[in-house]
Amino acid sequence: MANSNPPQADDLHQFGFDTRAIHAGQRPDPYTGARAVPIFQTTSYVFEDADSAAAYFNLQEYGNTYSRIMNPTVAVFEERVASLEGGAGAVGFASGLAAQAASFFTMLRPGDHVVASKALYGGTITQLKHLFGKLSVDHTFIDPDDIANWKNALRDNTKAFFGETIGNPGGNILDIEAVANIAHAHNLPLIIDSTFATPYLCRPMEWGADIVVHSATKFIGGHGTSIGGVVTEAGTFNWSNGRFPGVADPSAAYHGLAFHETFGVYGYLMKLRAESLRDLGGAMSPFNAFLFLLGLETLPLRMERHVKNTLEIAQFLENHPMVERVKYSGLESSPYASLAKKYLPRGAGAVFSFDLKGGRGAGKNFIEALNLWSHLANVGDAKSLVIHPASTTHRQLNDAELAGAGITPGTIRLSVGLENAEDLIWDLERGLRASAVRESSRIYANDKINEKISED
Amino acid sequence: MNDILEYQDTQTIREILLSARTIAIVGLSSNVLRPSHFVGFYLQRHGYRIVPVNPREKEVLGEKSYAALSEIPFPVDVVDVFRASNAVPPIADEAVQIGARALWMQYYVISNEGAAIARNGGLHVVMDRCMKVEHARHMGRMHWLGFNTGVITARRLKISNQ
The missing domain is CATH 3.90.1150.10 (Aspartate Aminotransferase, domain 1)
Incomplete structure (x- = not known):
């Protein structure tokens, strides 16, 4: 399954980064022709008919139901970030920490273990140590500079590697390619917080990262106005390798749906949205998404x-x-x-x-x-x-x-x-x-x- | 890799989706949790006639199921395959025989032999792509859920597309 190609940009022409920073994700509104991205400041959406409503809730059709789970303004932001990072898609969150927590929640179970750089934002260290510790997820913080440390910290129950492109505040640069190779050799994903780099300076997926999280609050927004976060996933990791029942097995929270098998390269992202975002509730506000989109245009x-x-x-x-x-x-x-x-x-x-x-x-x-x-x-x-x-x-x-x-x-x-x-x-x-x-x-x-x- | 990209041409995909009316889905399951059912349900909802091809099913999504492509008594535009890759070549043979215009292999269904048979028979070929996803990407609402459609356009969407 891992050999399957994620969809690439339009085969006819590969648009450049700056063009995508301005256009990706938005299709001018069919009803009004509005050139700016409209702010859909609405909690909910009127269904066309009962069958459509059922199809949306069953995830059989792409549709808007409730803005805690999806919103058309936030969706433009999500697709734009996915386009800039080279991911299969993205999910926006109320903050960078909410995004990061959800990226872990989607794949981890009690008893799992995470190996993380110790050169991280303090809030991330606290989240892994205390919040996930409370949920019986264990961790090992390592000096990220010595690549051997990543391998040496591996356990049978290790389910993810985590690091920052540019460490905060020590400025460590992670050897993403080397760490990704170790992760993949052991059938686990590499998650990168690339907040300080932004996709303009570094795109970790091009070096093998599977998931990239951002605090959009920072350079993506760029003007210190709004709190937000985003998770983007490459779509290439094989979640059905037997180690991630949380992503691959039939979901009790979704009447037995097997997300990875059903949605393929979009399986993790669907689960991230339809379960983690839905149930944890840290949704990005449409107005903040609008401001982040303005930020991305000039990134x-x-x-x-x-x-x-x-x-x-x-x-x-x-x-x-x-x-x-x-x-x-x-x-x-x-x-x-x-x-x-x-x-x-x-x-x-x-x-x-x-x-x-x-x-x-x-x-x-x-x-x-x-x-x-x-x-x-x-x-x-x-x-x-x-x-x-x-x-x-x-x-x-x-x-x-x-x-x-x-x-x-x-x-x-x-x-x-x-x-x-x-x-x-x-x-x-x-x-x-x-x-x-x-x-x-x-x-x-x-x-x-x-x-x-x-x-x- | 290059072999597969050859069968993922955007223009071809768009043409198939825009011109097709009748889609035979080989391996379509009546189990609503199977990927094939998700795709069949979606395509039917978007106006295509779905023809189940599965000897183990009698009827799926309200349509009579046929044991083989050759048993379908009316023309078929697209043969969409949800079977193991090694099952594709004989399906491709049949697709040529019944005069289908395209052979579409779903995610992880990869058969260069099947693709060659279909191409030599004059069919368009798409491989390792999902018909639901490609429809949603080019003319549906996939962008509503933050997926990277790869579509970059300053043109106003037609309301009918929604």
Whole structure:
């Protein structure tokens, strides 16, 4: 079964990435001719007749029933992401974490085991460790850089490998092809969180990944307006290999339907939508899908600028005396430079971290002195963002886990936006100067300022 | 791989779907959970006449089932195959004999020998593709469920297509 080809794009002409970022998934509305994607802000859909309603609920016909399961605006977004990633289809979710949880829920059962990189977004580590731990799904976090670790962590009950294209915030670049080969040799899928890369910079399925998840909140949306996530699947993994009864066996939640046999390359995606999304309920809002679609239209243009600014800033920091080290795989000095050239030839993303000399106090001074960079917990905005992971995004992790994720007390994470690079560097200079000031004198200076304000 | 792509030409698929009226489905099951039933149900719903070809069935989807293609007493446009790949060559022979215009092999039904027989007999051939999925992709509603149809167009859809 695994030999079957997933459908490819129209045989007559292969449209380019930028064209698909603008057009894929949308067919101008037959009723109104609306050129923009209409926002179908509706919970439900009137059936043509009783037979049609039955056919939709039996999954015998593609039809709209209820917006927790499908929505025409969200569907345009889903197909567009699938087209850009090269997947058989996609399913949108209310957030990146909802998408990721559903991608696991669809294939895993209690007693299963997942091998995951330890260089992950803190929320993902928490989800695997605590949420799935509560559901009796075991995990092993490994150093993803040594390929042997993936193989060594395998158990009889291992059902998936999980990693990030660009690790958060350590900047590890995953050797996707090598990890996919090990996964497939052991009849399990490779799931990649490619949020930081976006399909413009890297398409993990071209290197063997089976499932790609995104937090659309980040670069896909691109403007910091909406929370959302998406799962796309290649359609090539053989879910009927005897190891995934959750996908292949007749479903008790769907009157005995065997999803993989019945829907073939679309089996996993159908199950993801008709069961996991339906039952977990984390549906993407149509309005958010509309905003994500606007984001995708300019994804190629924005990512070009994001990576150009990022390289300039990383080079500036690398040469600054107050900076201990810069972890950007786009730099020649990075241990990941060769992997970045292979997997991210257009640029190594726009999120990276660096360590200040002076540790935690210097980090605080740095952040508080910035004027143009926004201090907040997000990445992938048009605006440049900055955060201190040890006290925020990765706060739930203990010291060993922090070190595993490549974070020190003085680590600062940047998400480089689309402003003029010289303005961003001007502001970073100010922060770096402040970071050099001793803690006590800074507090004194602040007190003086506050006194002056209250006098005014 | 290239052999299969040769039998997955978009233009051919569109022509078959647009011109066909009567589709004989070899291996059509009356079990509503079988993939063949999903496809038969869908194609019937979209206006095609379905002709079950299965010696183990009497009637499927309200249509009389025939034991073999040669027993169908009226013309057939497409022979759609839900059988093991090694069962295809004799089916292809029969498809030529009854004057069908296309031989369609479903997902995982792969027979270069069967395809060659049909082609030499003047039939269009599609292999390792699902007739339901291809209809839904080109003229149906597959895009409503977030599947990658590969269709890129700025043309307004016709309401009748829905």
